Amino acid sequence: MKKTKLYAIHCTLYAITAGHLLVFAAGCEDANRKTSEINTLRLEKMQLTHQIKQSGSEIKQLKNQIQVLSGLESDIRLENLYHLKKVKITRYTNLYDKDKDGKSEQLIVYIQPIDEVGDLIKAAGTVDVQLWDLNRKDGKTLLGQWHVEPDELKKLWFASIVLINYRLTFDVTDIIENYETPLTVKVTFTDYLTGKVFEEQKVIKPR
Secondary structure, three states: OHHHHHHHHHHHHHHHHHHHHHHHHHHHHHHHHHHHHHHHHHHHHHHHHHHHHHHHHHHHHHHHHHHHHHOOOOOOOOOOOOOEEEEEEOOOOEEEOOOOOOOOOEEEEEEEEEEOOOOEOOOOEEEEEEEEOOOOOOOOOEEEEEEEOHHHHHHHEEEOOOOEEEEEEEEOOOOOOOOOOOEEEEEEEEEOOOOOEEEEEEEEOOO
16 A cells, blocks of 8 residues: 555656656747747847948938039030040951961951040940941942940950050951952941940051
8 A cells, every 4th residue: 555655656756757847848948949039030130230221321322422413514414424526446457367377257446435635435335337348349338247235345445555445356257258459347336425426437458
């Protein structure tokens, strides 16, 4: 009888202890979860605070830009950035024999945008290039034409010791058979800032 009571008491104590352990484990799990949630919220708060500061800086910069632009007269805002006066095709523009096999494979066109005081400027715009043979008798005087977008053009700015310009290269392997007579290169440059169109042409000769 005593053994039975002792056994019952032992079982009761074990159950109580096990229950406490489960409660404790559950409490720890809840505490860990809450800690993780708090850390996540803190991180999100830091990120939002950083974004707010960055946005505030950008807004301040935009306000300054608006203030500067609003102080300019409407008819000189674009013109004062730069004033493209003309586009020049330089003397190095010609057909070139790339692999020295006696046949011209490339048309290289050198273009210089020039402002009103004679300085070279890296003006943004589109370029249309045409190659003409005005001596042909069959009426097929236009040999080839190409179009260059602003995103491509800005990568073609070329500077050397003797020359600063846009350097445009075109494949003429299937266009030119024999380069023995003068040809004409025509360039149309559309300035993206002002919308003005500039045209220039140059006669090139075999060298």
